[in-house]
Amino acid sequence: MARRIRRTLGPLDLRSQAILRAVIEEYVTTAQPVGSVALVERYGLGVSSATVRNILAELEMAGLLTHPHTSAGRVPTDAGYRFFVESIADTVPLPAVEQLMIRHQFGQVEFASEHWFRLAATTLAGLTRAAGIATPAKPRAAHIRRVDLVAVNERMASLILVLREGAIKQAAVTLDEADVVDQAMLNRVAGLLNERFTDLTAVQAESRLAALSDDDHLERVARRVGERIVRVLREYDGAAVEEVFSDGLLNVMEAPEFAQSDKLRQVFSALENRVYLGELVGSVAATGRIHVFIGAENRPAEMHDVSLVLAPYGRRGRAIGVVGVLGPTRMSYPQAIGTVRFVSGLMNELVDHLYA
Amino acid sequence: MARRIRRTLGPLDLRSQAILRAVIEEYVTTAQPVGSVALVERYGLGVSSATVRNILAELEMAGLLTHPHTSAGRVPTDAGYRFFVESIADTVPLPAVEQLMIRHQFGQVEFASEHWFRLAATTLAGLTRAAGIATPAKPRAAHIRRVDLVAVNERMASLILVLREGAIKQAAVTLDEADVVDQAMLNRVAGLLNERFTDLTAVQAESRLAALSDDDHLERVARRVGERIVRVLREYDGAAVEEVFSDGLLNVMEAPEFAQSDKLRQVFSALENRVYLGELVGSVAATGRIHVFIGAENRPAEMHDVSLVLAPYGRRGRAIGVVGVLGPTRMSYPQAIGTVRFVSGLMNELVDHLYA
DNA sequence: GTTAGCACTCTCACCTATCGAGTGCTAACG
DNA sequence: CGTTAGCACTCGATAGGTGAGAGTGCTAAC
Helix, strand or coil, X not given: CCCCCCCCCCCCCHHHHHHHHHHHHHHHHHCCCECHHHHHHHCCCCXXXXXXXXXXXXXXXXXXXECCCCCCCEEECHHHHHHHHHHCCCCCCCCHHHHHHHHHHHHHCCCCHHHHHHHHHHHHHHHCCCEEXXXXXXXXXXXXXXXXXXXXXXXXXXXXXXXXXXXXXXXXXXXXXXXXXCXXXXXXXXXXXXXXXXXXXXXXXXXXXXXXXXXXXXXXXXXXXXXXXXXXXXXXXXXXXXXXXXXCXXXXXXXXXXXXXXXXXXXXXXXXXXXHHHHHHHHHHHHCCCXXXXXXXXXXXXXXXXXXXXXXXXXXXXXXXXXEEEEXXXXXHHHHHHHHHHHHHHHHHHHXXXXX | CCCXXXXXXXXXXXXXXXXXXXXXXXXXXXXCCECHXXXXXXXXXXXXXXXXXXXXXXXXXXXXXXXXXXXXXXXXXXXXXXXXXXXXXXXCCCCXXXXXXXXXXXHHCCCCHHHHHHHHHHHHHHHCCCEEEECCCEECCCCEEEEEEEEEECXXXXXXXXXXXXXXXXXXXXXXXXXXXXXXXXXXXXXXXXXXXXXXCHHHHHHHHCCCCCCCHHHXXXXXXXXXXXXXXXXXXXXXXXXXXXXXXXXXXHCHHHCEHHHHHHHHHHHHCHHHHHHXXXXXXXXXXXXXXXXXXCCCHHHCCEEEEEEEEECCCCEEEEEEEEEECCCCHHHHHHHHHHHHHHHHHHHHHHHC
């Protein structure tokens, strides 16, 4: 479908802008194409329906509105939403009461960054009528904070690796025939590793492995474990996005535009499209601003009916994650942006606190 | 809707049973009400359609089949499926090739029981055309295996608690003004706790807290941390089911009976109905057998169109979890049961291995 | 007990007519 | 020249009507 795109956003007189805004506002609430009469009735525009009709036609020419069919009202295009989003200076901030409630909720949860991002998604889902999505804060290169070893049997140990960035990783370590160990021995190994490997990245840790002697039993086991640690770190660093958590899909299901279940299926496969989400997350994280992706601006075809409002959180250069919402293109952008802004700000505070 | 339920399952001659089976088999594959002619054509029954019609009428009298309307074919009732499920001695075992593939997949994943149950759900979703669901193996009373402490700042530490049952819990510990600590001190505290608290449950650990002196700095901090440990254990033990993970909802969406999205919404809210799922998990875990819950046998109204096939895994008296599938009532029970049996068996092996 | 034959029922798909919301155009107005 | 009233026109949505087809239930014969 060829779609005319307005080339310059600038020259659109105030009245036209107001009418565009009115159309979007009306359409967002009713989900019905909006006609000229309804507009003059419900929004005190001070002009007749005929005038509005002329302007609607202009806006359609400009590619900001469409017609489902001749005798129907107007519906915003993706470009229309885009123009609208660009033009709104003031987003709707979250009411103070809700802000407090949310802060309280975050206080309740276990002190672990691993849990925050899920809560963020759930919170966003509850506040907007859309699905909340969030990723954990993931570092470029993770740093070892702490190593712990638990004996499973004589030749196997469970490695617990705490990262400076907050995550905990678990892995099994299998030892050579010759290197039978008990818990006491593992404690000594962990002690050695904590002493020499704390605050190192995968690369740094690897270079220090060479210093471990092959003759000494203790050091030999430590090397073995160290190798495993490096592998775990590598794997973690390599993953583009560890996890994309989403909640509140039921909200999206309730939107009338997803009444036929095949549309809905698209939304779901969109959310399972971790690759694309991962890409987005990466690009959003790189900039530090709130990003809005409207309908067909999303590359995958199955996301042409949904919009994303995403914001990064965390510390640049350290760990960075993304929170946001996914809803129908017909969503209340001011509200969504305001809410996402608040939650990402809150997550920033939390991460700061974690590193303080 | 009043529904006649067959009182005795016993006296139903073999031919009638065969026809019931045929109706179910046909309906499961076509999703269409099945008529007498189609039955004699596709299943070599050796009788005419008129005879089949008589038997169908009998089966309907018995409450095992229904009519959507007069001129439509027959559809199994929940009671019909129930009779069928009771009567199948041999479920469909998983092909050896697939068994191997799955074992391989489980081998690939991080050696951590925390991950297995998710993989189980994903696997089940892939094998059956239904949603896979699984809960982590949760103990009645968790045992401490290992305590580790990481300094956050002078007055705060991050507690990492490894449980004998495989889970890892993380929590923050705040210390009194007087008890400023550094990492070295925390190491000593952790050492002390590991020495005295390993293999204890919440109750046992609490009783030993009293033995810690108030005068000694080390023991005072240890007590503080110990109290936090007990709280964490309590919380964990108290949770009925920690998490119900599900995957493959897209499979369910594809079933024609969920073409209208409101039916689908029901399925989703059913899955978010953690309370009921938790109850089920509890009752299934208690028995040790595979359980099948068909349609209206599920108490919540929103689950009247779906069936559950659940099986427990783990060690009785120790940690127990549940794996299974959720699909439309019109699902292939032999296949589902066979698959769930295999996966729960596999999980058993894995848990055994963990405790060995 | 089984079967052929047949009338009967009910849904589904298709067609048609009607209704009404909303546009787009034209001509008049300030 | 922008604005407005008036009006013909378009087109989807809804309702009513019809025919085809699938499948039953009954009866009478085997």
